[in-house]
Amino acid sequence: MNLPFFIARRYLFSKRKKNFINIISILSMVGVAFSTAALIIVLSVFNGLEDLLRSLNDSFDPEIKIEATTGKSFVSSKELIKKIKKIEGVKLVTEVIEDYAYVHYRDANQIVTLKGVSDNFIEQNRIPQENITQGKLRLKQGKINYAVVGQGISNTLTLAVEDPMFALQIYYIKDVKAGVTDPSRMYSKMNIVPGGVFSIIQYIDENYVLVPLDFARELFNYGNKRTSLEIKTEDGVSIDAVQSRLQDSLGKTFQVLTQEQQHKDLYRLLKIEKLFTFLSLTLLLCIGSINIFFSLMMLAIDKKKDISILAAIGASPRLIRNIFLAEGALIASSGAVIGLVLGGIFCWLQLNFGIISMGMESSITQGYPIKISWVDFAATLGIVSVITFLISSRPAVLASRFASPQQL
Template structure:
């Protein structure tokens, strides 16, 4: 019954026009705040999905790295044991090292990644090649697949119409103890045959080549690697399989999921998302102050109604519920309108790409959005809680009012 009283008070024309104005301003501010919250969360969801898809092109489902040091010994038997696991689709062994890439006067430092013939089965990078063909060559004839940014930085030619650029790679030798600095480094030559484009972090820093070529330059043993990258079969539980592999490899190797390989990135994105959400919640809190004003004035206007209810046996709890429900109505209607408007805007953006990104350095030219049901529950719940807290003081004031029937 208290809900019907609250609804009557909400839709009834007030004697003071200011109450109507304050009530509708409160509802509009709540609608605006909830709309902004859903829009911002949806844009962050869209960018998060975009970044994850880009990073999944470079990082494998699981990655085995040494618990200490830069390399670990991995025998053929150990490799075969992992390949035989029913949940493993493919395994690629990797050696990674910092190297100096020399092309004339250009000498950028790169992350040189040596991969085996199975790399295309665990990584989406070969599908991101925009010029040339993904081919790492052999130890005797090594090829280089470089990022687009690195190509520009080192002025490397990768074009069928011209001879591909042959670059010099300089990297440190393992466990070199010579007093001669030149003896602690080694040089090799590789032919740039392809360019990939994923994301600026990778495009500017990474070059892919043959694993045996890097091993020879770095002085690594045949069974010595920097990592083992693993692709799981579709639908496998990554966390469960990561735990299984960790049990089987002991303490010398750490198994990482794709999330753990990029933990700093994902944590930063999550923190930014919730920081913006917290800032927008302040708008709801500001709206709560106008709600307090509207309900307080309403309590003063409905003194006679409250007294009549009290004389008819209405308890304090019943009267409190009326004005708490009134506050929830203001917050609920505002939140519903705001969330509905945000959904409409997001659907229009998804279909028509109305809002564009400024500049031409992005892989897409529009703001990506993704609607997530949990965001609606979070935003709606926040609005309801704030509305309930804001209506608490006026509701208590109404319940404690003395009976006045004059």
């Protein structure tokens, strides 16, 4: 057995009557355990929130989105669409015109994001049937155009999908030259029948109205211009590989974005919050580990006689130093293992039983989302190891000095 760890274990787990130093060591272990458990739980919650946001955004966002590098729109042509469809891994190309519009329904009004999509949008299966709360997911039926409205907009407008007597009146403010006094030339207006209501995530539900591409093109007077092209890839292909091929083919005129890149600011903010939370809890772990420093300092003084005896029988200062480093490692590692187990058990209970609720009846999920990542466990163990080494170094050096000839 490793001699420093054997002696350190005897000091920590001695069966003799516990003294004040043993009590401080146990309290140090408990402090490390709770700090470690808190760190694992909070990091797992952040992982769960990120996964939840991804799943909700990914259900509405395209796998790949093509936009103009500069400007709001670009000219689309049959040749461009054919060029994109020939790229290996591309299954569907949906043309999109998206802009703000003003919606009036009965006595209610709202500013919305009107998204005109080509007929193959439904084939992308981005709005599952279980997310349709009223009506049907349809954009056209014969010559009739239908709008699919977010749940939040439907609530604001008190929309009655089954009532054919009222249509959505949609207005778009034109860019007009100075001096125009005729109000009818300042905006365009079109009516459309509400065909369905969807519910995905609050931001989308409160802002988006889906309409056929031809309807949006006429309302916005876009002609052959589009604001984006949305790509669905073949099953089993690498989205990153398809993105790379599309970017190489289209050049610098277009930017090709994956789902994460479409919300890069949101995910970057979430990662920054997770980082600062990790640093804050690491500071708490440092504070909780200070007790290790004091317990080792008092142990070094208390065991001064033992150290002198070890030195007399040939123990080197390095061996003495390693004993106290091992003592600190045992205290911290025991607390860390207990904390990891407690944190893991809590995360498992939350994941399977949702023991802590979000506290909102309208929330997407009843319990706080949790995702256990072994990277967090490894990072936490690494942080505990570094903190323990730094805190144990000074008491270990002090103890090794007691083994010098001057101290004998």
